[in-house]
Amino acid sequence: MTKKLYRPGVGIMLINANRHIFMGRRIGVAVGGWQMPQGGIDEQEDIRSAALRELYEEAGINKVDILEISKRWFSYELPLSMAVDPWRGKYVGQRQKWFAMAYTGRDSEINLDASGHPEFDAWEWMPPARCLQEIISFKKSLYESVFAEFDCWLIP
Numbered sequence: 627m628t629k630k631l632y633r634p635g636v637g638i639m640l641i642n643a644n645r646h647i648f649m650g651r652r653i654g655v656a657v658g659g660w661q662m663p664q665g666g667i668d669e670q671e672d673i674r675s676a677a678l679r680e681l682y683e684e685a686g687i688n689k690v691d692i693l694e695i696s697k698r699w700f701s702y703e704l705p706l707s708m709a710v711d712p713w714r715g716k717y718v719g720q721r722q723k724w725f726a727m728a729y730t731g732r733d734s735e736i737n738l739d740a741s742g743h744p745e746f747d748a749w750e751w752m753p754p755a756r757c758l759q760e761i762i763s764f765k766k767s768l769y770e771s772v773f774a775e776f777d778c779w780l781i782p
Contacts, residue, residue, distance in 0.1 A: 630703075630718045630719075631716060631717050631718065632701050632717055632718065632719050632720055632721035633666055633716075633717040633719070633720045633721070634666065634667045634720075634721055634722075635664060635665055635666045635667055635676075635720045635721065635722045635723075636664065636665065636667060636673055636676045636677040636680060636722055636723050636724070636725065637662055637663070637664040637677075637700070637722045637723075637724045637725070637772065638662055638663045638664065638677055638680065638681050638724070638725050638727055639662055639724060639725065639726050639727070639772055639773075639776055639779075640662070640663065640681065640685075640687065640690065640727045640728075640729050641726070641727070641728055641729065641779055641780070642728075642729050642751050644751065644782070645753075645779070645780050645781070645782050646751035646752055646753055647662065647751065647752055647753070647754060647757050647780075648662065648663070648685065648687075648729065648749060648750075648751060649661065649662060649749065649750055649751075649752045649757055649760060650662075650663065650684060650685060650738065650745070650746030650748070650749045651746055651747055651748040651749070652745060652746060652747075653744060653745060653746065653747045655762075658760070658761065658762030658763065659762070660750075660752075660757070660760035660761060661761060661762070661765065662757070662769075663680055663681050663684045663685060664680065664720075664722060665679075665680035665683070665684070666720075673695070673723045674692070674695075674725075677692075677723075677725045677727075678690075681727070682740060682741070683740065683741040683743075683745075684738070684741070684745050684746060685736055685737070685738060685740070685746070685749065686735070686736055686737030686738065686739070686740030686741075687729065687731065687735070687736060688731075689729065689730045689731030689735065690727040690728060690729055690730060690731075691727065691728045691730055692725060692726075692727050693725075693726040693727060693728055693776075693779055694725070694726040694776060694779065695723065695724070695725055695726075696723055696724040696725070696772070696775055696776075697775065698775075699721050699722065699723055700721070700722050700723075700724060700768055700771055700772060701719060701720065701721040701722070701768075702719050702720060702764060702765055702767075702768045703718050703719035703764070704718065704719050704764065705764055724772050724775070724776070726776040726779045728779075736749060754773050754780055757769060757773075758770065758773075
């Protein structure tokens with residue numbers, strides 16, 4: 627029996643003063659393309675550095691306060707139709723440590739092209755319920771679990 631491999635990663639639940647969550651729409655994905663910033667952990671990189679790097683690469687955001695780090699690792703599997711492409715078939719999904727962060731900057735400072743290789747073509751601040759409507763179906767239970775762990779930060 628082959629052991630399933632999960633790509634190690636981080637995810638960021640970034641909230642604003644209204645307790646809405648930053649969501650970016652992935653380039654070229656019309657339906658279910660909205661997601662919170664996330665990405666892989668580079669070799670020799672700690673999880674905090676990875677989370678801050680991913681947030682800057684995907685949204686040009688570096689003005690944040692880290693509120694909490696998830697107590698456990700969360701995982702999800704990609705549907706078989708998607709699993710081969712992103713990671714050349716090496717991983718079946720991702721295993722992520724999640725961060726709750728507060729945005730301390732201004733909306734005008736958000737820059738989806740900060741890295742020169744944009745992943746998102748639009749962004750919005752969304753309430754948690756809308757995030758769950760907009761996320762691709764295979765990540766919905768992941769988001770529900772993340773919101774449950776960080777629920778104290780989502781209450782106005």
